[in-house]
Amino acid sequence: VEVPDDVAPCGTFxxxxxxxxxxxxxxxxxxxxxxxxxxQTASWTLAGPAVSLPAWVVPPGPLAWQVIIANFLGRSxxxxxxxxxxxxxxxxxxxxxxxxxxxxxxxxxxxxTLRGVVRRFxxxxxxxxxxxxxxxxxxWEVRGAADLVVWTEVRALPTVALPLTQLPPGKYTLVLTVxxxxxxxxxxxxxxxRGQARISLIVAPAPLRACIAGGNRTVSASSDLLxxxxxxxxxxxxxxxxxxxxxxxxxxxRELLAWPxxxxxxxxxxxxxxxxxxxxxxxxxxxxxxxxxEQRAQASVAITVYNSAVSVTxxxxxxxxxxxVNAGSHLTVVAAGDGPCSWAAATSTGALxxxxxxxxxxxxxxxxxxxxxxxFANLEGMRFTVSVSTRSxxxxxxxxxxxxxxxPPSGGxxxxxxxxxxELTTLFSVSCLNWEDSDGDLPLSYGNQLCFGSPSQCAxxxxxxxxxxxxxxxxxxxxxxxxxPLGTTLIAAVYDARDDPTHVVVPVSVLPAAIASTATELAxxxxxxMQVDPDAALNLLHTAVLQLQSAGAxxxxxxxxxxxxxxxxxxxxxxVMTRQALGVSLLD
Numbered sequence: 125v126e127v128p129d130d131v132a133p134c135g136t137f138x139x140x141x142x143x144x145x146x147x148x149x150x151x152x153x154x155x156x157x158x159x160x161x162x163x164q165t166a167s168w169t170l171a172g173p174a175v176s177l178p179a180w181v182v183p184p185g186p187l188a189w190q191v192i193i194a195n196f197l198g199r200s201x202x203x204x205x206x207x208x209x210x211x212x213x214x215x216x217x218x219x220x221x222x223x224x225x226x227x228x229x230x231x232x233x234x235x236x237t238l239r240g241v242v243r244r245f246x247x248x249x250x251x252x253x254x255x256x257x258x259x260x261x262x263x264w265e266v267r268g269a270a271d272l273v274v275w276t277e278v279r280a281l282p283t284v285a286l287p288l289t290q291l292p293p294g295k296y297t298l299v300l301t302v303x304x305x306x307x308x309x310x311x312x313x314x315x316x317x318r319g320q321a322r323i324s325l326i327v328a329p330a331p332l333r334a335c336i337a338g339g340n341r342t343v344s345a346s347s348d349l350l351x352x353x354x355x356x357x358x359x360x361x362x363x364x365x366x367x368x369x370x371x372x373x374x375x376x377x378r379e380l381l382a383w384p385x386x387x388x389x390x391x392x393x394x395x396x397x398x399x400x401x402x403x404x405x406x407x408x409x410x411x412x413x414x415x416x417x418e419q420r421a422q423a424s425v426a427i428t429v430y431n432s433a434v435s436v437t438x439x440x441x442x443x444x445x446x447x448x449v450n451a452g453s454h455l456t457v458v459a460a461g462d463g464p465c466s467w468a469a470a471t472s473t474g475a476l477x478x479x480x481x482x483x484x485x486x487x488x489x490x491x492x493x494x495x496x497x498x499x500f501a502n503l504e505g506m507r508f509t510v511s512v513s514t515r516s517x518x519x520x521x522x523x524x525x526x527x528x529x530x531x532p533p534s535g536g537x538x539x540x541x542x543x544x545x546x547e548l549t550t551l552f553s554v555s556c557l558n559w560e561d562s563d564g565d566l567p568l569s570y571g572n573q574l575c576f577g578s579p580s581q582c583a584x585x586x587x588x589x590x591x592x593x594x595x596x597x598x599x600x601x602x603x604x605x606x607x608x609p610l611g612t613t614l615i616a617a618v619y620d621a622r623d624d625p626t627h628v629v630v631p632v633s634v635l636p637a638a639i640a641s642t643a644t645e646l647a648x649x650x651x652x653x654m655q656v657d658p659d660a661a662l663n664l665l666h667t668a669v670l671q672l673q674s675a676g677a678x679x680x681x682x683x684x685x686x687x688x689x690x691x692x693x694x695x696x697x698x699x700v701m702t703r704q705a706l707g708v709s710l711l712d
């Protein structure tokens with residue numbers, strides 16, 4: 125069972141038992157019993173392999189959990205434990221956090237966009253995209269050693285792009301201070317209410333890159349060949365470039381480069397090239413190793429050299445590659461001619477396999493090559509080249525085509541509000557904000573998928589996806605969800621103009637509608653108990669709010685009970701529950 129060690133006041137308890145075994149290939153039942161162990165007790169019964177519960181509904185103190193799993197034979201097993209709910213000692217003002225949590229890890233010279241989340245003391249989010257009071261400010265600071273401020277920016281919106289080009293590698297503290305007019309606070313008076321969040325920021329050194337200018341190509345032996353280490357070195361100024369022949373290269377390369385060469389450029393004179401390609405074209409594969417005091421990187425390049433005296437005919441490519449391809453594509457490259465054809469593929473950092481049948485599909489000597497989705501794994505943002513050659517009595521034929529593997533949308537986040545609700549009743553709002561892509565791949569569109577199972581099961585078993593929404597340009601949409609005893613997982617999808625998606629699992633807990641049927645009865649009973657046992661009444665009302673279906677009856681009960689409660693903490697908690705359940709304030 126995967127559970128967190130502790131949960132923040134406005135966080136979410138996420139419990140996942142999907143890794144449990146013993147079902148014999150059939151589905152198993154999961155029953156969760158969650159119990160608050162603080163001064164105010166409360167309990168919840170949930171079903172599914174993975175469940176969630178927002179921290180705001182749990183009274184202060186630890187949360188005890190137990191899960192009972194049963195298979196089709198009636199055999200069962202159980203596990204239990206406790207999770208610490210971190211105290212929220214604030215009763216007014218703003219609770220500020222930075223989406224994504226700590227630490228934030230970024231790369232020197234890269235780009236990262238962060239979003240501040242503002243919640244009132246009752247954990248309801250104070251929206252600043254729309255309807256917020258004028259004068260709300262978000263002050264971002266990056267602090268280095270001795271807490272000295274090395275960068276700062278004040279914005280009116282909650283998002284910020286960190287200037288990673290200005291920050292050398294190291295550890296920093298990121299501080300967000302939010303100030304908002306007090307008219308939006310429920311309890312605090314004064315001109316402004318404030319809140320602050322601090323998280324760790326780690327800027328990693330930019331990776332040392334090795335690449336060779338021009339990449340794979342075909343050249344004539346009638347001219348000198350110049351190879352250049354084209355990439356800029358890392359921050360370390362002492363960089364060594366070492367050229368060598370690849371270990372699997374034929375003897376032709378060794379004739380040209382018997383010993384490693386250390387320089388930023390490698391020049392091979394025409395006379396030497398003509399000697400190794402005297403009778404037929406040869407393929408020379410050179411390795412470049414770039415090393416600094418802390419890092420190393422390697423690249424290779426394949427150069428096909430032909431003698432101008434030997435007949436070499438360009439081959440027509442019947443199906444050229446598009447300028448960009450998606451990583452999940454199936455692509456077919458067809459060379460004109462009868463063959464036999466020999467294929468090769470590479471990037472600026474090395475050769476790619478065209479023999480692995482999990483990556484490509486082609487018969488030996490065939491003049492067509494099918495590139496499978498796995499071929500593009502780990503190639504996002506890189507240019508690759510596919511080359512083909514033929515040999516006949518008339519001479520040799522050569523051709524190559526290249527393309528860039530598209531990078532899907534990145535840099536954003538997706539959230540759902542509320543994080544817990546009832547099937548077919550609660551309207552869940554799914555928002556995907558701050559997603560970015562290159563100009564040529566805009567505009568973005570957004571969609572959702574509903575999967576029955578835990579997040580890990582949905583990631584490994586796409587057949588569990590039961591519903592996909594129609595894509596829209598708006599980044600926020602509302603929808604009702606369906607309960608499943610296997611667990612309900614919401615997957616947000618962000619598409620670029622090339623239909624290349626980024627998928628994000630959004631934690632959400634969908635409760636069965638049957639739970640809501642007793643809400644009004646529980647609320648009435650809590651009012652009766654208030655005269656005898658206030659704590660028991662509060663716990664019962666707590667459960668009623670979770671199971672709320674009839675907002676009118678619940679609102680009257682909450683207002684009547686509140687008038688009889690003298691304890692300020694009780695009043696505050698009742699107000700929190702009412703705001704969450706009804707979307708209104710008792711002060712209205």
